[in-house]
Amino acid sequence: MTIQNKYKPGLEGVIAAETAISYLDTEAEEIVIRGYDLIELADKKIYLDLIGVLLDGKLPSEEERMAIAAELKQHNELPPGFLDVYKIMPSKTNLMDALRSGISVLAGYDPDIEDRSITANRNKAMRLLAKIPNIVAGSYRIMNGKEPINPDKELSYSANFLYLITGRKPGYLEEDIFDQLLTVYSEHEMPNSTFTARVIASTHSDIYGALTGAVASLKGHLHGGANEAVMRMLLDAESPEGFRKMLYDKLAGKERVMGFGHRVYMDKMDPRASLMKTALKKLSTEKGDHSLLEMCEIGEEIMKEEKGLYPNLDYYAAPVYYLLGIPIDLYTPIFFAARTAGLCAHVIEQHANNRLFRPRVNYTGPRHLHP
Ligand SMILES: CC(=O)SCCNC(=O)CCNC(=O)[C@H](O)C(C)(C)COP(=O)(O)OP(=O)(O)OC[C@H]1O[C@@H](n2cnc3c(N)ncnc32)[C@H](O)[C@@H]1OP(=O)(O)O
Ligand SMILES: O=C([O-])CC(=O)C(=O)O
Missing domain, CATH: 1.10.230.10 (Cytochrome P450-Terp, domain 2)
Structure with missing residues (x-):
């Protein structure tokens, strides 16, 4: 077979990776996440369980879920002065561009940035998941002339995320639905943003670089935008x-x-x-x-x-x-915050079993020209 007749525009239907993370089984109408159906998980479990399933490979027990919640709370504060970066950005900056820059800046603070082991990557993923609600909400509030809000350690991950945005503690239904929203957005096999992250990770680049690229991908209107x-x-x-x-x-x-x-x-x-x-x-x-x-x-x-x-x-x-009273400019950044769990799982998997992505082309330009 020549390279030419293997070509699929947009890589439609092409298998890009082997993964044990997720699979869209359209015949069974199931979004498989490590063996579970995402819709069933969203009905019966919470976003913290998805973090466990995606990063630790199994549904956490009650105790393990509490440990995940505690770990996220432990790391949720941003480095001192971190949000000042948003004071120098033009106030009309798209919040996905703000988030892209925020994740990039965070890289410099990570002591383990060059460690690509599964444990170090998993810990980096947890630190990112802990801080990302603060970055998303803080960038929005500063760019809109409001004071950023400090995390409330008494609230759940999802309730605190909403609180950081609106400044109001959510009611039970609001918290529950926002948590379900984070859960359904958490992972979805091989969309453009996940492919982007895996391509970047495949050069042995770090998790922050891979996620920074994924933010840019997710911003587009054909995807998360x-x-x-x-x-x-x-x-x-x-x-x-x-x-x-x-x-x-x-x-x-x-x-x-x-x-x-x-x-x-x-x-x-x-x-x-x-x-x-x-x-x-x-x-x-x-x-x-x-x-x-x-x-x-x-x-x-x-x-x-x-x-x-x-x-x-x-x-x-x-x-x-x-x-839920969420400002429109935050819809895509929140999608990304939820997808951080899935994206990090893919970067961990890529680093653990890597082969550089380097496809070929179907060349359509001229040949045999001479200068
Ligand atoms: C969570 C997510 O990221 S989900 C995706 C969110 N994105 C959107 O909602 C954007 C709108 N949707 C789209 O643009 C497309 O459906 C995509 C990009 C999501 C998928 O597109 P592809 O698989 O590449 O399909 P493609 O763009 O080739 O479209 C196939 C045909 O359906 C049409 N089509 C597809 N989506 C739409 C749409 N939303 N509105 C009108 N026509 C559409 C195309 O015009 C095309 O028609 P044609 O064959 O007559 O030219
Ligand atoms: O799967 C895709 O191509 C886009 C999508 O729905 C997602 O990323 O959630």
Whole structure:
């Protein structure tokens, strides 16, 4: 076989790695995370359990979960003056760019940065997971002229994350749904950002470098940036009728509608989107406002009928973030914070069993020219 006829644009369907972390089994409609179904985990467990499953390879016991919670609390403070970096950035800086810079700066503080052993990488991953809510929320607050908030050690990981953003301790349902959001975003096999992280890690570069590259990847609207674009679209549309008209106009103009379609879930709804739709129903009932749910259901129907396309996670996650009172600019950084667990697991696995990524090309340029 020549190199040419092996070529798959966008590497569609190409196997890029062997992994024991996760697999999208579309036939069984299961997102397999180390043998468990992600949707079942999101129903019955919490985000800290996912951290254990992803980084330690097994579902933690009650005691082990408490140890994970304690370890995260122990490391959640940022180095003194760290957030000052956001005081010198232009206030219009995209918060994904702010996060990318934050992770990069953090690298300099890590005493084990050049140690790629499984233990050192796992400890670095925990320190990153501990600090990332502080970076995400702190960068947002400083860039918006607000004082950063200190972590509240009495709160759970998820409740504290929300508190750092809004300055308000969340209610039970809000905490529960935000935790479920972090859980469903935690890991998803080989999306562009995970591939990016593994490619970087494969040169023996460090975990911070791999994650910095992954932030840049996740920022794009075809990937994680879609959740912010969905919410802006819903707000621009203003009403169910406005959204119906907007969608028909977009389709007539051959525009892509954010929050629909997926490279892997081509003819079915992303199972994570169904879970977030249920969360949206619960939140809408609690807040006594079903308008976003109504709009989303209309959009789902139109896209299925007109294009045969189904919602992905970002479609139903966006209004959930909104009803939780989270500023739109933070939707993608929060996606990244949740995905940090999965990304670190992939970097650890890549370092533990490495072969440099170095593919070939199908050359389409001229030959035999002479200067
Ligand atoms: C959590 C996540 O990161 S999930 C992804 C979030 N991203 C989005 O929601 C962005 C919108 N969706 C998309 O752009 C795409 O569905 C992607 C990028 C996610 C996957 O795309 P691919 O697998 O590369 O499919 P591709 O871009 O080739 O599209 C195939 C066909 O479906 C159409 N299509 C795919 N998604 C959409 C969409 N959201 N709106 C309108 N048409 C679409 C394309 O125009 C194309 O049609 P054509 O063959 O007539 O040209
Ligand atoms: O799998 C993908 O390509 C994108 C996605 O849904 C994710 O990263 O959660």
